[in-house]
Amino acid sequence: MIAWNKIKDERGMTIDENAGPVNQDEGGDDKLSLLLKRVDSSEIASIKGVVGGVVRIINDPNSNIKDLKDLILIDPPLSAKVLRVANSAYYASPREISEIDQAVVWIGLDSLQEIILTQKISEVFNNDVVKEGFSREHLWKHSLAVALLAKMIYRREFGEKGNNAYAAGLVHDIGVIVEDQLTPEDFLNVLRTAKKNNKQLAFVEKELLGYDHADIGRELALYWNFPKELAASIGYHHDHYLGESKYSQMAKTLYLADYLAFEQGYGIGIKMPLRKIVFENYCDDLKLMPNALAAIVKKMNDEFSKIEDKGVFET
Amino acid sequence: MSELENKNIQEQILDLQIEVRHLSNELRLTKEEYEDSARKYFDVFYNLDQKVKERTAALERANQELTKEIFERKRAEQEKSRLESQIRQTQKLESIGTLAGGIAHDFNNMLVAIIGFSEMARDGLPVESLAREDLDQVLVAAKRARDLIKHILTFSRQDVQELKPFQLHLVVKEAMKMMRAAIPSTIEIRSNIDSTAVIMGDPTQIHQVLINLCTNATHAMEEKGGELEVGIHAVNLGAEDLINEKEMEPGSYVMLTVRDTGYGMDKGHMRRIFDPYFTTKEFGKGSGMGLAVVHGIVKSHGGMIVVDSEPGKGAVFKVFFPQIRQEDIIERGGADILPIGTESILFVDDELAGITIGKRTLEFLGYKVTARTSSVEALEAFRAQPDKFDLVITDQTMPNMTGLELAREILEIRPEMPILLCTGYSSLLSEEKFRASGIRGFAMKPLVRQELAEKVRAVLDGSGN
Secondary structure (H helix, E strand, O other): HHHHHHHHHHHHOOOOOHHHOOOOOOHHHHHHHHHHHHOOOHHHHHHHHHHHHHHHHHHHOOOOOHHHHHHHOOOOHHHHHHHHEEEEEEEOOOOOOOHHHHHHHHHHHHHHHHHHHHHHHHHHOOOOOOEOOOOOHHHHHHHHHHHHHHHHHHHHHOOOOHHHHHHHHOOOOHHHHHHHHHHHHHHHHHHHHHHHHHOHHHHHHHHHHOHHHHHHHHHHHHHEEEEHHHHHHHHHHOOOOOOOHHHHHHHHHHHHHHHHHHOOOOOOOOOOOOOOHHHHHHHHHOOOHHHHHHHHOOOOOOOHHHHHOOOOOOO | OOOHHHHHHHHHHHHHHHHHHHHHHHHHHHHHHHHHHHHHHHHHHHHHHHHHHHHHHHOOOOOHHHHHHHHHHHHHHHHHHHHHHHHHHHHHHHHHHHHHHHHHHHHHHHHHHHHHHHHHHHHOOOOOOHHHHHHHHHHHHHHHHHHHHHHHHHHHHOOOOOEEEOOOOHHHHHHHHHHHHHOOEEEEEEEOOOOOOOEOHHHHHHHHHHHHHHHHHHHHOOOOOEEEEEEEEEEOOOOOHHOOOOOOEEEEEEEEEEEEEEEEEEEEHHHOOOOOOOOOOOOOOOOOOOHHHHHHHHHHHOOOEEEOOOOOOOOEEEEEEEEEOOHHOOOHHHHHHOOOOOOOOEEEEEOOOHHHHHHHHHHEEEEEEEEEEOEEEEEEHHHHHHOOOOEEEEEOOOOOOOOOOHHHHHHOOOOOEEEEEEEEEOOOOOOOHHOOOOOOEEEEOOOHHHHHHHHHHHHOOOOOO
């Protein structure tokens, strides 16, 4: 965390005045670490085991089906949900899937991992209370859209597997949930300020709290031993990427996916200003043509309409 | 074509190119993912296979252990049933023993009459008379019969046998005499005796050993005839000769050999011939006990028996007995002198023959005899005049009151009263028990005159027997 700040301070560069203040509120780090400790004893931590486990399996070439099975069989409600989704119209399984083994055969290991992550992470988006237009349901749909977009960019444009990008998309705004859950008054204040000033959430958070929800998400990801690539991309999904270059593809993709989600109307319930300059820079960096992104967005919208069939909103 | 249309077409082409690229990427990744899934799925199956193998191996081990356990249990059951049949056999033998004992008792009483009356009849005849010689022969046979009964009792009750020193060749010669009469003329009998060594043992049993061996030899030569040779030789056995006989020590032995020229036997038979109930003879011809008995007798004499045979080449049985030195033999001097006396004796026996012979024998020896045929009467007679008698001779087996009970009653009246108890057969009473009851003497029926005279004298003189 300190190292990250150091890098940021050394570079100290901003491209857009909306990118957020360089000078941080002193004591933001302390408040952040206190917040993280509180997360660990909150219900948000309940997803740590399964999500961390699936992410680890995704990134371990020697993992096997048994690892995945062991992970979700200790969570019977999750197993039930996973099987329900696996049996949904979306996957059009030729026969009733009653075992995780069968799910592997009919829908594939990658899809299964996706379902598990989606179902587990959706749990922390429950208990919704609408605040200033913001709702966890909006945030969850936004997260799903970002996950789908990030995955599709990876698969369709980079020709790489998109599991990590999908996972990153689902958890990229977990910091918002942390704020909503653990510092609801601060969060309400942030929401009001952002709405009133038409500022980005992260910008207002930095101003008022000394940290933003991306910081929370990044620290949480590191704290939960998620891969560094994941933590880095979560941490920079509102800023210019300043971290290690080997993680830049994921971070920039997540930024683009976040941008596209807002642009397509998968927002968080309150209007946010978009920074087109950064977006265009990243598109150039990643050699993504507008037509290609347009095709992906179209595909994402198709998926999203079908996604209801997966039962992902039935949390 | 307008510029706009052209641009549109170019856009469309671009979009199509993008779509193709996107779809081919999706297709490739999906294919990879499914391959990966399938591989991992079969990995699980492979692991399952491995686990099945491990589990199967574990089950096989358990199964083997179970099989072993079952085998051991079966063996234990077999052992149990073997022991049970052994118990049944023992019980059968016991009941046979009891029966034999009972018969022996009755038979003894008859022998008492035969021996007693023969002796008295003989004594009344002139020394040179033919009748006296005939009666001598009757007495020899009767004494042999008495010995045989004692032998039956020894076997049926596993009694301690009476061992005494005797010259083996004398018993052999006597047995050979008997065999000559029984063996068919197609079998030639030879004896090859070059030792008159003395052994310690029971002559009747040794007699039986020889008869059994000779009978077997005869059976082996019954069809074709042959040669039966009985020999006695003095031999020295070294440690190497006695490897299988741990109870025997190297030294001087007397070897009794019985050789035949019959059909012989193979090694399989040789191993088993001393087992009880093993027989090569047809049903009804042999009990299978003959050689087992021989083996038992030889072992009880501290000896051993070996057999050498080949099919068609006859067989030779060699029996070894420890030879005893001349100085070990205690001379039984004065056996022919009858100890006599004039004391008053109360004689009790429920058998009339026993009473008659006993009374006449004792009177012949000089004693004054009061005879009673019932223990109750005898007790009355004693109670009337306790001091009249110097000795009470009583039979053990009597109705109403046994000899032992009578003895107790008498000892109540006169604790120092000398009592001689005669018994033919009794499995309940031991000599120790008699002695504990205060009975001074103990004699096995039937008593010949010599023995009776000696026992009576010994009890009267207080030296017991």
